[in-house]
Amino acid sequence: MTSNRFAFFNGEFVPIEQAQVSVMTAALNYGLGVFEGIRAYWNADDGQLYVFHLREHMERLRRSCNIMFMNLPYSVDELYDLTVELLRREAFREDAYIRPLVFKSDHTIAVRLNNMTDAFVLYAVPFGQYIPGTAVRACVSSWRRIEDNIMPSRAKVSGGYVNSALAKTEALLNGYDEAIVLGGDGQVSEASAANLYIVRNGALITPPITSDILEGITRRVVAHLAQAELGVPVIERPIDRTELYVAEEAFFCGTGAEVKPIIEIDRRPVGSGAVGEITARLAELYSAVVRGCLPAYRAWCTPVYIDEGA
């Protein structure tokens, strides 16, 4: 694996070791940042690196900024171009993960969002699987998902990932692969850093965007693929905890998680205990789509390299 060499920081591309902040930075002390997680997939046949849904991620970054009083002096188009430029400089010929981060850079003890300075950094690293294994065992976490009136759950706020880290750590230390986090109302919200679908009576079901979830881009992609490609209906509605135990299939989805089958929840097998058929077909479709293998969905993939395209 190669490592990363550059960052776009304070308005210019610099060697990654020069992208540094002080220990006094407000964002480091109080979690005052918003970020995105974007994937780029290497397609060896095309000799091309494809960034998946780059524009949608940058649009969500700008929405997160708006919620958190962050001033990002770049348009979605500029963020798009900066990302392509960064990846060209890195010259990755493998899968990568791209991280834009907007944060409060002041050196102050004050805890607020207004009247502060915003900084922006963009970097990318080679990246493989986020959740190891082909199928996972999950537990319902004792931690509840951050509620929208406590901390914006639809924004990717740095500090909000304390909640994710607590849930994930508890799951791992208890021998599971991933956590399913309930909302304040006791209904299923999402995973530690991924959204969730179950299958019941042949239909996909996922919690609505009012269930304190992150409005996941993969969640929307999955809904589209299920309906358009598999003819599987998609229902957004609250999900009870025990529905997890009677689901025919279940899976996590997210930029990091991709489409990750769940075969066991709270020590109960999901369906037959093997990867479900709809889940398997969606995982396969998703992986073809993100690598730019399906012409119908090529527009969702931004090619990075100019001369090496198919």
Ligand SMILES: Cc1ncc(COP(=O)(O)O)c(C=O)c1O
């Ligand atoms: C808390 C949380 N929920 C859900 C997701 C899935 O969102 P997306 O599909 O946009 O990556 C993520 C990020 O991957 C996340 O961090």
